[in-house]
Structures are given as structure tokens and as C-alpha cells.
Amino acid sequence: MSDTIKTAVVFAYHNVGVRCLKVLLARGVDVKLVITHEDNPQETIWFESVAALCLEHGIPTIAPNDPRIPELLSQVATLQPDFIFSFYYRHMLPVNLLALAKHGAYNMHGSLLPKYRGRVPINWAVLHGETETGATLHEMAAKPDAGAIVAQTSVPILPDDTAHEVFGKVVVAAEQTLWRVLPAMLAGQTPQLPNDLSQGSYFGGRKPEDGQINWQQSAQQVYNLYRAVAPPYPGAWTVINQQTFVIENARLLNSDTLNLLSNLPIGLAVVDNCIFGVCGDGHALLIHQLTSDGKSVSAAMLQAILQQKQ
CATH class of the missing domain: 3.10.25.10 (Formyl transferase, C-terminal domain)
Known part of the structure; x- marks a missing residue:
């Protein structure tokens, strides 16, 4: 891979979205488009805004209700991104969209995969009395959180930690994970580690x-x-x-x-x-x-x- 500036389309929301997007910018990635979510008025918004960060940096931002719409597929195809990243974006991305990334599509997940695949992994880890969790960058595939592992960073869950406190640690772990591995990815040397689903677990959302x-x-x-x-x-x-x-x-x-x-x-x-x-x-x-x-x-x-x- 050449030394030319690499481009990315990013799906992002929440603090993990903000911090990982900042890492891409700090590493010199040209973010062509960010797809995010409109804030839900029924939800307590205690986290940072991806849309506000994009406005500050002049990055085009859209917030479709469904990432599977043909218009989005066409828009991303036109941009021809080197990479697609998903940082705490709340929808699964279709395989035909992932295929548009010339050098791969990657997601940052809030657990030590293959454990706690699926929704709200930090809350589930605390509920089950785990003593550690972390952040994992992995290839996106048709199944959720099932692609090869690129890198991961662990954090402790102390006996009295709430999920909110652990989430703060995982945000830092996500930033560190991406910061460390991104130079290799941009150089065409993305690690591929096994993600053995038989050794893990999958959990759905919580109400x-x-x-x-x-x-x-x-x-x-x-x-x-x-x-x-x-x-x-x-x-x-x-x-x-x-x-x-x-x-x-x-x-x-x-x-x-x-x-x-x-x-x-x-x-x-x-x-x-x-x-x-x-x-x-x-x-x-x-x-x-x-x-x-x-x-x-x-x-x-x-x-x-x-x-x-x-």
C-alpha cells in the first residue's frame, strides 16, 4: 500500500464514536463522511456528540434511520473509501455496504471478544460479575461481532464499579486500541487474530x-x-x-x-x-x-x- 492519505467512511455515535473519530483525524485519515444517529428525546443524553465534532471539523454528516437504504449505498460507493469504520453505531451494516471498503470494514466493540457479542456488552459483563472487560476492534461480517479480531485492550471491573464507570474505562480502551493498531492498518498490515465464537457468548438488548x-x-x-x-x-x-x-x-x-x-x-x-x-x-x-x-x-x-x- 502506498503512503497516500487513506480515506474512510465512519458510522459513529456516543463517546466511543467521538474518541475514535478523533484518533482517525489525529492519525491523518481523511474522513469523507460520517453517518450517525439523531438523539432520541426519550433517552437520557449524557454522552458527547459525534455530530458536533463533525461540524467543528467540517466533515459531512448524515443520520438516516436505516443504513440499508439504497441512497446511502450509492453515496458510499461514490466515495470509494479505503476503510469503513463503525464506532458504537447502533445498527448492523449490510454486507454489500461493507464490501465497498477497499481495505476492509471494522467495528469497535465494548467487550473482549468473543465474550459478550451483541448488545450492551458492558452492562451484561457487570451483571454477570465479570472482573474485566475491554474494547475489541474487529472485522465486520454478516453475523454481529463475528469477524477476525484486529486488536483489543482489557480494563478491570472493580467490585463496586457501575456500568457507567466501566463504560468510561472502555472508551479509553477503545481509543488506545485504535491508536496503537491504526498505523499498521494504514500500512496495509492489518492483524487478523481468531475470533472463536464457540468460546464466547451472545446477548441481546436490555429494557x-x-x-x-x-x-x-x-x-x-x-x-x-x-x-x-x-x-x-x-x-x-x-x-x-x-x-x-x-x-x-x-x-x-x-x-x-x-x-x-x-x-x-x-x-x-x-x-x-x-x-x-x-x-x-x-x-x-x-x-x-x-x-x-x-x-x-x-x-x-x-x-x-x-x-x-x-
Whole structure:
């Protein structure tokens, strides 16, 4: 491959989209077009804007509802990009579109492939109590997250990390992964490592209703659910007297304090003006912040509600 400037068409959204797009620009890639998403008014927008970055750099940007439309295929074919990249773009790209990239089409995925292929991989990793995850750049194929691995970087998931905190680490891992391997890719020496799907796992999307707490589970399982969906995600929730309560902030209790909670029924409880979530294994969460309808619920308020229940 020659030393001429390489061109790219980029599908991007969210913080990973912003940071990886910045890496392409810093490495001298000529980004001809960026395809992104319109922000959803029903979604909490806590992340950076790809569209704003493109405006700043004078990069043409479009946001079609479906990347399979013929007009987009024609537009990308006209640009004849060396590379196509997908950085946290939310739709699968059709194979005929991927084929338009002269030197390959690549996606940045938020897990250590082949583990946690599919949707919201960071949330699933936290939910399952993993102690590490990361970012993987891989070839795009017909199946999601199934192409050869180009490079990956791991990050720790600490015991009290929420998915949001882990996401911040994975954004940095994505930037580092692309920064390190891009020179080789631009020189025509893209690594190809096996992505053995038989050794991995696939998970679908999650909905707010998936955050409902099953108090019969162990305290560690309930705590993992809280960490996986803690704000800015919709949160882990439970219902008392037809009123929904969301755990905004909590910690797993150590065994030294469990004698305070002996003989309490499972679920939310108030002891010594503190809110606890008692679980099926007799262990519990100490809940620092609880809300209902977006308003904070104090221990005294919860105590009154629990007494009504009785």
C-alpha cells in the first residue's frame, strides 16, 4: 500500500464514536463522511456528540434511520473509501455496504471478544460479575461481532464499579486500541487474530423493565444488577404498594453488620434510620439513595410506606 492519505467512511455515535473519530483525524485519515444517529428525546443524553465534532471539523454528516437504504449505498460507493469504520453505531451494516471498503470494514466493540457479542456488552459483563472487560476492534461480517479480531485492550471491573464507570474505562480502551493498531492498518498490515465464537457468548438488548429486582436472589446478584443499570441507565427497581422505587446508590454490606438484619423479610427495610435491601441469602445492600418518581425517598418516608403495607 502506498503512503497516500487513506480515506474512510465512519458510522459513529456516543463517546466511543467521538474518541475514535478523533484518533482517525489525529492519525491523518481523511474522513469523507460520517453517518450517525439523531438523539432520541426519550433517552437520557449524557454522552458527547459525534455530530458536533463533525461540524467543528467540517466533515459531512448524515443520520438516516436505516443504513440499508439504497441512497446511502450509492453515496458510499461514490466515495470509494479505503476503510469503513463503525464506532458504537447502533445498527448492523449490510454486507454489500461493507464490501465497498477497499481495505476492509471494522467495528469497535465494548467487550473482549468473543465474550459478550451483541448488545450492551458492558452492562451484561457487570451483571454477570465479570472482573474485566475491554474494547475489541474487529472485522465486520454478516453475523454481529463475528469477524477476525484486529486488536483489543482489557480494563478491570472493580467490585463496586457501575456500568457507567466501566463504560468510561472502555472508551479509553477503545481509543488506545485504535491508536496503537491504526498505523499498521494504514500500512496495509492489518492483524487478523481468531475470533472463536464457540468460546464466547451472545446477548441481546436490555429494557428498563429488566431492572426489576428479584429479592430471592443473593445479595451479590442483586448488587450486580444495581451496578449494571445504575444511573444514567434506568436503574434497579422494586414495587411496594403499587409504588416503584429505584436504587440510585448502594453498597454491598459486609458480614459484620448482618446481625442487624436478622429475621427481617426480604426486600426493602429500614433499621436505625438506614435503608437496606435484604436478599434471599440473608445478606443485604445498604442503600444510600432511593427514589420514587424521580424524588428522593428518606428512611422515615420508606418506613411509613412499609408500615402501610403491613
